Amino acid sequence: MFARKSEIRNPVRMGLLLEFETAFPGEKPLTVGEYLKGGNRETILNVAASFLGFKNQQSKYEDNREFISMCFRAENNELANKVYDRIKELEKKGNRVGIINTYSSLTLFEYFFKAPEEQQTQSEEEFEVNFFKAYLVINSEFTKKQHIAFDSTKDLSKELAFPMMMFCMNYPTSDKTYYDIREIWITQLWKATILFQYLSSDEKTKPLYNAFLEHFAVNDWEEYLKSFLPLTISMMSNHKEGHVDFEVSEGENKDKACAFLDKLIIEAEDELNEFDFLTLRSKPFYKVKDGHYRIIFNLFVVEKIFKGMYFLLREVNKGLPEKAQVKALKSFFGDFFSERILFYDVINTILPKLKIKFSGQDMVAKKIIGGPDYYLRKGSDIMIMESKDFLIPADAKMSFDFERYQDEFEKKLYFEEVNGKEKHVGVMQLIAFIKRLLLKDFGLDNNYNYREVNIFPILIVHDHQYNVPGFNKLIDYWFQAELQELETQGFYVKKVQPLVIISIDSLIYHQIGLAKDIQLNEVLKRYIQHTKREKNLKFRSEEEVKSYTLSKQIAFSTFINEFFQAKGLQEVPPVLEKVAPILFKEKD
Structure with missing residues (x-):
C-alpha cells in the first residue's frame, strides 16, 4: 500500500533558502x-x-x-x-x-x-x-x-536521525516563523488578564503591582492595557504587507502617550543581545521622529502583552526596597502563577463538569505525595499532566546543535545530575505516577481495571516555541525507554499511550470546542492515531519518505488547529467579552 497524503497540514515545509552563492555564482561576496x-x-x-x-x-x-x-x-x-x-x-x-x-x-x-x-x-x-x-x-x-x-x-539511529535533523534546523526560528498572530493575541490577552487580576489582589504582590503602575504612569492595569492594546489591534486589522507606524495625534494627552511609548522603544545606547533577538523582544518599537513610532516585528509586540510582562516586572521589582520585592520572581512566574493559577484555570475551563479530577493542590491537601500537577479521568481514559514553564538559554536555543538541545531539555523534562544524585522531572515524574496507577496505589481514584484504562501522559508547556516538528518525538523517545523498563519489571503497559506535549495556548484558544464539542481525551486519541506510522508502506521516492516522516512529527498545537478547523469548530474564546467589561467599565 502506498502512503496516503495527510489531511492535516504541516506548516513546516522542506525547501531551500536563496543564498548569495546561488544568485551570484562565481562572485566573491563582500x-x-x-x-x-x-x-x-x-x-x-x-x-x-x-x-x-x-x-x-x-x-x-x-x-x-x-x-x-x-x-x-x-x-x-x-x-x-x-x-x-x-x-x-x-x-x-x-x-x-x-x-x-x-x-x-x-x-x-x-x-x-x-x-x-x-x-x-x-x-x-x-x-x-x-x-x-x-x-x-x-x-x-x-x-x-x-x-x-x-x-x-x-x-543518530534511523528512528531519530531525520526527525531530529528537522527539529534542529527549525527550532531556533520556528517561533518567529510558524505562528498565528490572531491566536497569539487572544492567548496573550487571556493570560495577561489573569496575571493582572492576581497581582492586584494578593498582598505579597501589591507593592510590585503598584510600582509597575507608577512606572507607566497609569492608575490601574486596565488603563495600562487600554494604552497598550491599540498598538496591537492595529496590526490585526492591517491587511497591507509592510511596516506599521503610529503617529501620536496632537492634543492634551500627547505627552503622556509619547512617554508611554518611549518606555517600549529601542534606543541607540541599548546593548543588543547577540542571541535570539532578546533586546528587540523587550523593546519592539523604534522612534522615527518625535511622535512617530514604528513596529519592528509584529510578533514581538503582541508577545509584550503577557510574555514580555516578566521582563518588565523584573526591572520594576529590582527597583523596589528589598522587603517589598517579590522574592524569586522567576519562580513565582514559572512555578506558582503558571501552574497553580493559570494552568488550573484553563483545566477547569475546558473540563468544567468532569467529576474525577484532582489538581496538585488537591492532592497535597489530601496528603497524597508524588502526584502529578493534574489527574483527570473520563470513563476509561486517564490523563495525567505535568506543567512545565521553562525556557532554555538563548545561546543554546540558537545553536542548531542536537547535543546542546539534548542536554538542555534533559535537565528541564527528564532528569538532572545534582550532587551525584538524579533529580527527576517531567518524563520521570510521569513514569513514577504511572507505576502507581498500575499498582492501583492512588488513593483518590482506584475504581478501575488497570488492564482496561488508557493512560495518557501529558506535558503542558507554556511557550509556543516548542510547537515545532520533532520535539514531541524526542521527549516521547525518552518516555518509551523508561516505559520499556517498567515492562521488563512485569508491569502491564500496553494501554499506556505515547507522551504528548501540549502548549497551554492550544487549550486556551480552543477552550470552547474542548468544553462543548470534543473533549481533550478524544482529541488526544485522534492525534496519537495521526502521528502513528503505518507499517509496510511503499514510497515512490526518498522525498516521499521524508515528507511522510515529517507529517508524523506534527506538534499537537498544529494538529488541533487543523482538526478543529476541519470540523468547523472555530469558535474562539470570549476574550473580548471577558476583558472588555473590565477595560471599559465606568469609573466611580
Whole structure:
C-alpha cells in the first residue's frame, strides 16, 4: 500500500533558502557592512521593518517573481531576471526556494540600528542591488548555521536521525516563523488578564503591582492595557504587507502617550543581545521622529502583552526596597502563577463538569505525595499532566546543535545530575505516577481495571516555541525507554499511550470546542492515531519518505488547529467579552 497524503497540514515545509552563492555564482561576496556602506540608514531600517511586516502565512511575497519585482527598478531588470531564472532552475529539481527569512530581516535591522548615520554615496540603482546582495549574505550565514543540524544528527539511529535533523534546523526560528498572530493575541490577552487580576489582589504582590503602575504612569492595569492594546489591534486589522507606524495625534494627552511609548522603544545606547533577538523582544518599537513610532516585528509586540510582562516586572521589582520585592520572581512566574493559577484555570475551563479530577493542590491537601500537577479521568481514559514553564538559554536555543538541545531539555523534562544524585522531572515524574496507577496505589481514584484504562501522559508547556516538528518525538523517545523498563519489571503497559506535549495556548484558544464539542481525551486519541506510522508502506521516492516522516512529527498545537478547523469548530474564546467589561467599565 502506498502512503496516503495527510489531511492535516504541516506548516513546516522542506525547501531551500536563496543564498548569495546561488544568485551570484562565481562572485566573491563582500560583508554586509561593505555592501551597505554609503547607503541610507533610515532606508535600510525602513526596508528591514517592511520585510518583517510581511505576512508569515500566505504572503504575496512568497511568490519570488512578486518579491524580486518589488526589489528592483527598471534599470536593474537584467540582473533581476538573471536571479529569477537561477531560482527557477533550482526549483526544477523539486526544491521550493524562498528569499525572505525572519532571521535575516531581524539581523539586518539589529546591524544597522547600531550603525552610525553616514553620508550617502551610493546611487539608488546601486543601493538596491547591494541591499539585495547583503540580504543574501545573511541568508548564507543562516544556512551555514543550519549545517550544524546535519552534522549533529547524522550518527543518530534511523528512528531519530531525520526527525531530529528537522527539529534542529527549525527550532531556533520556528517561533518567529510558524505562528498565528490572531491566536497569539487572544492567548496573550487571556493570560495577561489573569496575571493582572492576581497581582492586584494578593498582598505579597501589591507593592510590585503598584510600582509597575507608577512606572507607566497609569492608575490601574486596565488603563495600562487600554494604552497598550491599540498598538496591537492595529496590526490585526492591517491587511497591507509592510511596516506599521503610529503617529501620536496632537492634543492634551500627547505627552503622556509619547512617554508611554518611549518606555517600549529601542534606543541607540541599548546593548543588543547577540542571541535570539532578546533586546528587540523587550523593546519592539523604534522612534522615527518625535511622535512617530514604528513596529519592528509584529510578533514581538503582541508577545509584550503577557510574555514580555516578566521582563518588565523584573526591572520594576529590582527597583523596589528589598522587603517589598517579590522574592524569586522567576519562580513565582514559572512555578506558582503558571501552574497553580493559570494552568488550573484553563483545566477547569475546558473540563468544567468532569467529576474525577484532582489538581496538585488537591492532592497535597489530601496528603497524597508524588502526584502529578493534574489527574483527570473520563470513563476509561486517564490523563495525567505535568506543567512545565521553562525556557532554555538563548545561546543554546540558537545553536542548531542536537547535543546542546539534548542536554538542555534533559535537565528541564527528564532528569538532572545534582550532587551525584538524579533529580527527576517531567518524563520521570510521569513514569513514577504511572507505576502507581498500575499498582492501583492512588488513593483518590482506584475504581478501575488497570488492564482496561488508557493512560495518557501529558506535558503542558507554556511557550509556543516548542510547537515545532520533532520535539514531541524526542521527549516521547525518552518516555518509551523508561516505559520499556517498567515492562521488563512485569508491569502491564500496553494501554499506556505515547507522551504528548501540549502548549497551554492550544487549550486556551480552543477552550470552547474542548468544553462543548470534543473533549481533550478524544482529541488526544485522534492525534496519537495521526502521528502513528503505518507499517509496510511503499514510497515512490526518498522525498516521499521524508515528507511522510515529517507529517508524523506534527506538534499537537498544529494538529488541533487543523482538526478543529476541519470540523468547523472555530469558535474562539470570549476574550473580548471577558476583558472588555473590565477595560471599559465606568469609573466611580
